[in-house]
Amino acid sequence: MAAPLQTIAVGVVVERRKGVTQWSDFVWRPVSVLVGAPDSQPWTKLSDDGERATFFAGTAEIELYRTETPYYRENLASSSPALWVALHATEGEPPFTLATVTADPAEGESLTETATNIIEQVPMPDAIQQIVGAFVAEHLIKQPFVKRKRDRADPEALGRRTRIGDEESR
Numbered sequence: 001m002a003a004p005l006q007t008i009a010v011g012v013v014v015e016r017r018k019g020v021t022q023w024s025d026f027v028w029r030p031v032s033v034l035v036g037a038p039d040s041q042p043w044t045k046l047s048d049d050g051e052r053a054t055f056f057a058g059t060a061e062i063e064l065y066r067t068e069t070p071y072y073r074e075n076l077a078s079s080s081p082a083l084w085v086a087l088h089a090t091e092g093e094p095p096f097t098l099a100t101v102t103a104d105p106a107e108g109e110s111l112t113e114t115a116t117n118i119i120e121q122v123p124m125p126d127a128i129q130q131i132v133g134a135f136v137a138e139h140l141i142k143q144p145f146v147k148r149k150r151d152r153a154d155p156e157a158l159g160r161r162t163r164i165g166d167e168e169s170r
Helices: 066-077 105-111 126-139 164-169
Strands: 006-018 026-035 044-048 052-064 082-089 096-102 117-123
Touching (some): 006 126, 026 126, 066 126, 105 117
Antiparallel strands (some): 006 052, 082 117
16 A cells, blocks of 8 residues: 555544443543644543543544545535544453544545444544645646547347357258
8 A cells, every 4th residue: 555645643532421321331432633642641531520531542643645635625625524533442441442533534434334443523623624625735636527428339230140059050
């Protein structure tokens, strides 16, 4: 796989709230992304009000590729540009590892196919929107629309054909 042309360091904040069913004690979900890589240790508790707690889950890098610029452009043009954050469950403490963060909606959707990770869409901070927008402006290759022409039908090819066995018997 090709190396990304640009990366953006981000920190991820996750929320833990009490579960509402008898099968889960807590519900975890990514809630925001911080621009840059904070100096805090992963899984540092940021707040706790008894019902909800937030944690700094760790840092990741958003990788930007030239081939994905049309997807980034569509994301930025939407009413609410987003990032997709994937958390992978562990068997111990901490309960999750930060798998990836992406600005590509197609990649974000493909992350949901495994059903073993927690995938959440979070708002894209303005500073990241500007970086991704500049990347798109520099690397987007607009491909002109080319209408394909159909092949003309050969009227003789539509005529009656003889079976293979019929020709040999004559």
